[in-house]
Amino acid sequence: MTCEDISGLINSYVENDLSEETALRIEAHLLTCRDCAWETETLRIVHRRLLSERHETIASDAFRARVLIRLRTDNEHLKTTEEGERVRYQLPMPF
Numbered sequence: 307m308t309c310e311d312i313s314g315l316i317n318s319y320v321e322n323d324l325s326e327e328t329a330l331r332i333e334a335h336l337l338t339c340r341d342c343a344w345e346t347e348t349l350r351i352v353h354r355r356l357l358s359e360r361h362e363t364i365a366s367d368a369f370r371a372r373v374l375i376r377l378r379t380d381n382e383h384l385k386t387t388e389e390g391e392r393v394r395y396q397l398p399m400p401f
């Protein structure tokens with residue numbers, strides 16, 4: 307495999323989207339070519355970074371859902387309490 311072959315396949319390689327045979331051939335090249343190895347490592351870091359950002363977004367959606375459920379639950383509970391209590395816990399703006 308040449309460096310040119312590698313640069314066309316490197317994205318798929320980092321995303322584990324290649325056949326095992328192709329991946330092994332790329333790895334063999336990476337062991338002998340510092341440039342391609344460096345490029346692969348850089349892409350891998352970017353890829354990991356993107357994955358973790360996606361993960362954070364999922365986490366904050368889940369957190370938001372939990373907060374909304376909690377707020378609704380709290381408001382349900384506050385309906386049975388005194389008028390003054392409800393005012394104290396009212397949200398400044400609607401969700």
Ligand SMILES: [Zn+2]
Nearest residue numbers: 308309339342
């Ligand atoms: Zn190379």
